[in-house]
Amino acid sequence: MRTLLFRREVLSWALYDWANSAFATTVMAGFFPVFYSAISRGLSAEDSQFWFNITLAGSSLLVAAVAPLLGAIADRGGNRKKFLAFFAAVGVLMTAALAWVHAGQWWVGLLLYGLGTIGFSGANIFYDSMLVDVAKRDEFDLVSAFGYGAGYVGGGLLFAVNVLMAQKPELFGLSDSLGAVKASFLTVAVWWAIFAVPLLKYVRETPTENPAPAFQAVREGIAQLVGTAREIRNLRILLLFLVGYWLYIDGVNTVIKTAVFFGDRVLQLPQASLVTALLVTQFVAFPAALGFGWLGNRIGAKRAILIGLAVYIAALVYAWRFLSDARDFYNLAIAVGLVQGGVQSLSRSLYARLIPPSKTAEFFGFFNMVGKFAAILGPTLMALTPLLITGATERDSIMAVSILFIVGGLLLWRVNVEAGEQAAKLLDDDDEPGEIV
Secondary structure: OHHHHOOHHHHHHHHHHHHHHHHHHHHHHHHHHHHHHHHOOOOOHHHHHHHHHHHHHHHHHHHHHHHHHHHHHHHHHOOHHHHHHHHHHHHHHHHHHHHHOOOOOHHHHHHHHHHHHHHHHHHHHHHHHOHHHHOOHHHHHHHHHHHHHHHHHHHHHHHHHHHHHHHOHHHHOOOOHHHHHHHHHHHHHHHHHHHHHHHHHHOOOOOOOOOOOHHHHHHHHHHHHHHHHHHHHHEHHHHHHHHHHHHHHHHHHHHHHHHHHHHHHHOOOOHHHHHHHHHHHHHHHHHHHHHHHHHHHHHOHHHHHHHHHHHHHHHHHHHHHOOOOHHHHHHHHHHHHHHHHHHHHHHHHHHHHOOOHHHHHHHHHHHHHHHHOOOOHHHHHHHHHHHHOOOOOOOHHHHHHHHHHHHHHHHHHOOOHHHHHHHHHHHHHOOOOOOEO
C-alpha cells in the first residue's frame, strides 16, 4: 500500500486535492460568509441573504449544466489536463482578488466568489476523471480514498493557520481580523497554485485515439454528449447507482451544511467550539478515508459504502436523542469524520468502475452534475417536517434526513457491480449499443 500511495503520479494527483481543499474549508465553509456579511452591511439582511443564495445557486447550476458537455469536449480533444489547469487558474485568481475587496463592494465580492466556485467545481470534473490515469482498476478504492484524505489534511492544516490568523492577527503582523481574513484568501490562492503543479507536471493522461482539433472537438463533443445521455439510460446498473448516489450524497451534504447551523441555533454552542468541531472532522477524516480505501479493497466498495451509510443513520439518531453540549457535538464530529471521506471516495472509485474507460471526463461530468444537485432534498425535508407533522420540532427534523440514507442505500444494494463493469466494457467495444444490462 505504501509503495502505491507514494508512486509519483498517485502522489501528484492526490496533492491536487490537498491544494484545492483549502478553498472548500477556508473560503467556502469558513471565512467568505463572514467576510460577505461585513462588506454587505449597507444591504438589508433579506437582500444580503438573497444575493448570497442567488450566487451560490447560480454558480452551482452553471457548473452542473455544462459539466457533461465540457467532459465530452475534453474527451474528444484529449486535453482534460488543460481544462483542469484553466478552471484551477480561474479559481486561484478569483480567490486572490478577494483580498482587494473593500466594504460596500459586496457585488464585487459575490462575483469573485461565484467565479472562484465555478473554477473550483469545474476543475474537479477533470481531476476526478484522472483517477483512471493514475491507478489500475483494483487500485481505484485506495487511491481515491488517498486523494480525499490528502484533501482533508491539506484543507484542515491551512484552515487551522487561517483561524489562528483571524484570532491573533498581531502574531502575523496584521492590523485586525478583517485584514487577516483578506490575507487568508491570498494564502489559499498561493496554496492552491503551488500544490496543483505536481499534477500538471507529472500526471499523464491516457492518450485519446485520434484526438480532434479544437473546433472539431466541440462539434463532436456535443454529438457525443447526446449519445451518452442515451447510453446512460441504457446502462441500467449505472443509472441505478446514480439515483442511489444522488439520494445518499444529498444526505451527506445536508449533514455537512447544516451541522454548524444546528450547533449554533439549537445547541447555542460558542463559535470556538464549532470551529474546533470542524477541524476535528477534517483530521479524523484523513486516516478514516484511507481505512475505508483498504476496506473497499477487502470487501468491495459497495459494502464499505453501505457500512458508512449505516454509521450516518446512527449519527442522526445520536444527534436526535442525545446531543446536548459541546462534548456531544465533538463526538458527532468524530463519527461523521470517520465515514464522510470514505463514502465520498468509494463512491467516486465505484463509479469509475461502472463507466467506459474511453469517456471518463464526460461520464464524470454527469457524476459531478448529480453531486451539484445534491443538498436539496435534505434541507427541504428538514424544513417541511415541523410543518407537516403535528408536534414535530426542529430537532425532530434531523431524522428526516435518514430517509435519504435508507432509500439511497437500498438502491445501492441492488447495484450489481460486476455486471455494471461488463456493461461499461461492452459499451466501449460496441459502436451502436442496444439496451445493456
